[in-house]
Every structure is written in structure tokens, then in C-alpha cells.
Amino acid sequence: MVNVAVIGTGYVGLVTGACLAEAGHRVVCADRDEVKIGRLRTGVVPIYEPGLEELVRANAEAGRLRFASDAAEAVASSDVVLFAVGTPPLANGDVDTGPLFEAVAEAAAHTRTPKLFAIKSTVPVGTARKAERLVARALPRPVKVDVVSNPEFLREGSAIRDTFEADRIVIGCADPEAGERLAGLYEPFGRPVQMTDRESAELIKYAANAFLAVKISFINEVANVCEKVGADIRSVARGIGADRRIGPHFLNAGIGYGGSCFPKDTKAQLRIAENVEYDFQILRAAVHVNAMQRIRFANAVERTLGGSLAGKRVAVLGLAFKPHTDDVRDAPAIDIIRLLHDKGADVRAYDPVATANARRHLPDVELFDEPYGAIAGADAIVVTTEWPQVAALDLDRVKRLMTAPVVLDGRRAFEPEAMRARGFRYVGVGIPAEP
């Protein structure tokens, strides 16, 4: 059992803290947002993540997980301090490491016994080394504090499973003994650990997200070609994915990636390369293709509805950037809705959990927590998130509610053939038009 403090109780901090508590450690999650901490203390989890509320409650009740708005107390009572504060982009494209360094300096200022500091936030190469120098200046007395890099790879929507079943745990350290101590914390998870230096660990995180972004944009471009030559992206993806050097994952063509990580991390990596005078061309293209994919899809909606959206009612299904999360940060749906709205469409949108978060991005759009209200009177349905609730729609009811049965599926929530057999006009990304 290790005494752990987690600084920054967002998606990463809360999930990591709860999973470590479940593994038997004593964890205190700290955040400077007092409202958030107050709610967590009463058992209210401020984000939607499957299984998280139960995990937090069970471990809080068992006395293994508690919450603090005072980092001093959290740090004093722990041997390992994990930093999971946000690292948002600055206006010039650089990563804002300010809040992270503030948190590190504050923790160091309250450190009186030897500790291990581990940075879980996604940060530019060299951050752990900088943090180490900051710690040395901020310590009230000279005690040994190791600063290691420990990037996080969990995905929102499956964050708990991703933590317990991580493909790998990456630990970047200067002193192997410090790395071993952190590996000990994760030992109950029984996952493979990769030890490396801090700079490589920091770059692994960016390179992983960059590779996945390139993979998504690549298959989307192949899908765009499919549409022009009459090929079917489903067959093409299956055919190339069967090659073990390529692999079958992440080959679902659609409206592209979104969320709080891929867009931010790809742009950060472009900026990191730019700062050392390297032009990361393939990644720059992937980012551009991803932005274009949203525009292409909005244009497809316009084309499908006869070339003009003026006065047309469009039901957009899905606001979250992917299913099983309420996160709408850089969600394709938000951009697509704005594009449709600008083209004159009367847009109504549905999401089972993300309408509250989406409201401030879409003040002029009527949002629904149940699908049929959004669908009533629609000239077309546009699928932007593959929620199971969308696939489970009562299609006869949907058809009755619409002015015409038209579906533009940006996420392959439906089977094209099945939809066409039921009388829908189905338009998908990379799917041949109806014969």
C-alpha cells in the first residue's frame, strides 16, 4: 500500500485516483476547484464516465479515497504525488504548462520528506527536467524528490478499463530506482511497464496520438477516394487491416477525430517540431484533412437535400466527440452543426448525456436529451456520434416522424444495406451511393 496524492482531479486524475484506491492504495485527490471537490466529497462525480461514480463511492466509503482542495495537506500525507492537471493550448499553439508548474511548485513547497513526483499530464519534451529544477528551488529543506514522466493513455468513455488493462505503462526516469518505485504503485494492475528516459516518455505520448490521428485521416482520405471511384471503404479497410503490419483498428472512416486530446496534442506536436525548426509534414496534413472532413460532410448534407439548406430541418444525433462521454471539447458535431446552421438549416440536436455541456457552444440550437423530439419534422438525420441509443432507434417511428427518410451517417452507426432495405436514403462516408 502506497500513500498517493493526485493533483488535478479531472478525467485523468479522478479515474487514476479511483483505480489506484481500488488496487488498495490510500489516495487523496486534490484540485484547486473547490466546487468540484465539495461535490466529490458528497459522492457527486462531476463527469460522465461509465462505472466511475460507483468506483469513487465504493473507495471513498472504504476510506481509501478522499478529496482535498488543499494541496498542502494532500502532499504532506503522501509518498508519491501524481500530477494530472490540464495542459491546454495557448493562443500561439504552445502548450500552457503554467498550471502544471504552479502545481509542482506548490507541492514542492509543502514537501518535507522524500517523495516521488510523477507527471501524468501530456507535456512537451523537457517538462519533467524543468519541473525537477523548479522543485529544487521550491523545496523548503533539501530532501530527495525524484521527478519522473508517466504519460497517460486512457480514453474517455472506457477510462476505467483502459487503466486496469493498459497496453503499457510508460515510465521515464533519470534514476532507475525512482522508476521502479513508480512501477511498484502500478504493480496490482499487472500490466507491462516500459522504462525509458524522461524525454522519450514525454515524446511517446505525443507520437502515439499523432500516429493515431494520421491513421484516422489516412482512412478518411481513402474513403473520400472511394466515393469518387465507386469503391466501398468497408471492404477496403477490411482488406488492408487484415495485413498484420497495418492492423484492423482505427480504420473506421467518418467525420474524423475530436475531443480534448487528439486535436490539442497533434497541434502541440506540430508546434514542438516547429520550435526546433522541423516541419512535421505528415502530421500537418492529417490535421488539415481532419478539419476538411467536417466541411465535406456538411457539404454532403447540403447536396443531399437538393443544394440548399435554407428552411430545411436537420436532426443531428450525437454531440459528444464519441459515445459514452459527455465531453464536447472540439467535437465534430459542434462544428458540423455550426456549418449547417450557417447554411440556413434549422438544426435540432440530440445527445443522451452531453446537452448540458453543448449548450454554451450552441446557444441558438434546440437540444434534446431524447432522440424523437429532435427527429420530429426533420428533412434529414445526421449522425455525428455512434451512441448505442442511435443504433437502437425505432426506425418505423423515425420514418413516420420525418418529412422524408434521409440519413447521413458520419459514424457508421447504421448498416447501409439494412437502412436502404427499410426505405431510407442512406449516405455514408466512403460508401457507394445507392445503385
Ligand code: NAD
Ligand atoms: P481536466 O480539465 O478534466 O482536469 C484538469 C484538472 O486540473 C481540473 O479539475 C483543474 O481544476 C485542475 N487544475 C488545474 N490547475 C491546477 C493546479 N495548479 N492545482 C490543482 N489542480 C489544478 O483535464 P484531463 O482531461 O483530466 O487532462 C489532464 C491531463 O492529462 C492533460 O495534460 C491531458 O492532455 C492529459 N490526458 C488526458 C486524457 C483524456 O482523455 N482526458 C487522456 C490522456 C492524457
